[in-house]
Amino acid sequence: MKIRPLRCLFLSSALLLSPFMQVQADTADKTIALSNNYAGNSWRQNMLGSWKQTTDDAVKKGVIASADAFTTGENQATEQAAQIQNLILQGYSAIVINAASPTALNGAVKQACDAGIIVVSFDGIVTEPCAYRISMDFKQSGLDQMDYLAKRFPNGANILEIRGLAGVSVDEQIHSGIVAGAQKYPNLKIVGSVNGNWSQTAAQKAVxxxxxxxxxxxxxxxxxxxxxxxxxxxxxxGRPTPTIIFGNREEELSWWKKQKDANGYESFSISSAPSISSLAFWVAQQLLDGKQMPHDLLSPAVSVTQDSLEPALKGLEKGGIVSQVYSVDDVATLTSPSAH
Known part of the structure; x- marks a missing residue:
């Protein structure tokens, strides 16, 4: 496994001036809620598991009073907006959001901010200026895929694009990186596109x-x-298996390993870490503790290469995703897009 920033990382001055090395007791009476829009795949399940593990420990140690998680139906922005409004009424100190839409929740988010509640969005972010955003550079990850394929197929290739959940910022950003890659490498031709909804079964049916x-x-x-x-x-x-870019899931990495051993199959895998939810929790906790930081933050991608496939699989449980454990100290390693 290789953890790598998508571009050179430079700490912003706002982060350099803020001490993150110790969790202060000033947040012991604070409450944090997670509003999640979708839980129908392994990444989301691992994300929720990471949130629970991190927050259970934080509550046990007296860092915060409580940290509850709430998931809506299948990516319903109106339902999630209503959920956020309910969390406001319940008086949470901070709300962490994996959003169904970058814009549809902005009204509810603004209501939370106006009520003095800190809002931190991650993965699926919101555009309301008062909120904080933690994101992998998803556009760059799409471009990284095309960069890899340009090296694998110097004479050109026909490419099928599998997109995610329509309307979610992550899907739109990765797609924009794919489009940018197609413009950069005209001999890489996108000949079809389907929505796989970040689901093995949906992707199989769509393809x-x-x-x-x-x-x-x-x-x-x-x-x-x-x-x-x-x-x-x-x-x-009964068609030849193409080069498939993967997303760090155990099932697909194990399949890749079998093909690699059998016939030398080559590929590349890249994704955000599902433990980004725990990173978002620590950002919210630090903000409640009075720390100052930019409203837009980038976290590094996690990639697996032909050479790092076996180490990445070692110890990866069935149904798991290549990830990492985040602590409060990792908040200091986040960077502002303006620093790139």
């Missing part, structure tokens, strides 16, 4: 549905929790 209308496919660009399902669709259709 199976579009395959009969497609020419030979050399590679797939993806967004996570879709690579293995896509591979199954190609196998079921």
């Amino acid at each position: 199976a549905g579009i395959l009969p209308s497609l020419p030979n496919i050399d590679a797939l660009v993806t967004q996570g929790d879709d690579g293995y399902g896509a591979a199954q669709a190609f196998m079921s259709a």
Whole structure:
């Protein structure tokens, strides 16, 4: 496993001036809530597990009074906005959000800010200026996929794009990176696109549905929790397995390892760490403790290469995702996009 920043990291002056090395007791009576829009894949389940593990420990140690998690239905922005309004009424000190939409929750978020509540969004972020945002550079991760394929296929390739949940900022940003890569490498041609909804089963069904209308496919660009399902669709259709970019899930990495051992299959995998939820918790806690930091923050991507595949799989539990453990000290390593 290799943890790498997508661009050179320089700490902003705001972060350098803030001591993060100790958690202060000033937040012992504070309460933090997680509002999550979707839990239907392994990344989200691991994300919620990371939140629970981190916050249970923080409550036990008296860092905060409570940290509750609430998940809405299938990516329903209106339901999540109502949920946030309910959390405001319950008097939480801070609300951490994985948002269904970058804009549809802004009204509820502004209400929270106006009520003196700190709002931290992550992964699926919100654009309301009063909120804080923690994000991987998802556009760059899309471009990274195309950079990899440009090296693998110097003479050109037909590419199928598997997108995520429509309307969510992560999907839009990764897609913009894929588009930028196609412009950068004109011989890499996107010949089809489907929504896999960050789900193995949805991706398998969507790919199976579009395959009969497609020419030979050399590679797939993806967004996570879709690579293995896509591979199954190609196998079921009796078509040659393309180079599939993966999203660090154990199931797809194990499949990659089997193909690598059998026939030298080569690929690349990249994703945000699901433990970014615990990082968002510590950002909220530090803000409640009076620390100052930029409203927009970047966290590094986690990537797996042909050479690091075996180390990444070692100790990775079935159904798990390559990740890392975050602590309060890691808040100091976050950077502002303006520092890049």
